[in-house]
Amino acid sequence: QVQLAESGGGLVQAGGSLRLSCAASGHTFSSYAMGWFRQAPGKEREFVAGISVIGGYAHYADSVKGRFVISRDNAKNTVYLQMNSLKPEDTAVYYCGGAHSHPLEIAVARDVSWGQGTQVTVSS
Numbered sequence: 020q021v022q023l024a025e026s027g028g029g030l031v032q033a034g035g036s037l038r039l040s041c042a043a044s045g046h047t048f049s050s051y052a053m054g055w056f057r058q059a060p061g062k063e064r065e066f067v068a069g070i071s072v073i074g075g076y077a078h079y080a081d082s083v084k085g086r087f088v089i090s091r092d093n094a095k096n097t098v099y100l101q102m103n104s105l106k107p108e109d110t111a112v113y114y115c116g117g118a119h120s121h122p123l124e125i126a127v128a129r130d131v132s133w134g135q136g137t138q139v140t141v142s143s
Contacts, residue, residue: 020132021046021117028113028137031105035141039100041115041134048096049073051132052118054125055089055100057111057139064114068100069122078123083109105141112136 027039039055054069068089070077077089086105091098098115114136118128125131 020130021048021051023115023117023132023134025113025115025134025137028139030140030142033105033107033141033143035105036101036103037105037139039102039113039115039137039139041098041100043096043098043117048117049093050119052120052122052125053089053091053098054116054122055087055098056114056116056126057109058114058136059108059111062111064126066123066126067113069125070098071122076122102139105139107141107143109139110141111139113139 021043022045025041055067056064058064068079070089074091088101115134116125118125118131120128
C-alpha cells in the first residue's frame with residue numbers, strides 16, 4: 020500500500036484560503052485514485068473530493084463545489100486540495116486517501132490507504 024502524509028492545515032478566518040498537500044511514497048502513486056475526506060467532531064468521515072489516476076476526472080461534494088479544487092502532480096507523488104472561501108462549517112480534520120478504485124469508491128476499496136490527517140479550523 021501507498022503511504023500518505025498530509026500537510027498544510029491550520030487556522031484561517033472565514034473567507035480565507037488554504038492549500039492542503041498529501042505526499043505519497045512506497046508504491047506507484049500514479050496508479051492510485053486519490054481523494055480528500057474530512058471528519059468534524061462528533062460526525063462521521065465524509066467525502067470531499069476525488070480525482071482519477073491521471074487527473075482527468077474530478078468529483079466534489081455539493082458542500083464544497085465551486086470553492087475547493089483537487090489536483091495531482093504524479094511527478095511529485097502529491098495530491099492537493101485548494102480550499103477557497105472557507106466557512107466555519109469546513110472545520111474538520113482532513114484526510115487523504117488512495118486506492119485502486121474509482122475516485123468515488125476510495126473509502127470502501129479493499130486496498131485503501133489513509134494519511135494521518137491535518138486539522139483545518141475556520142474561525143468566524
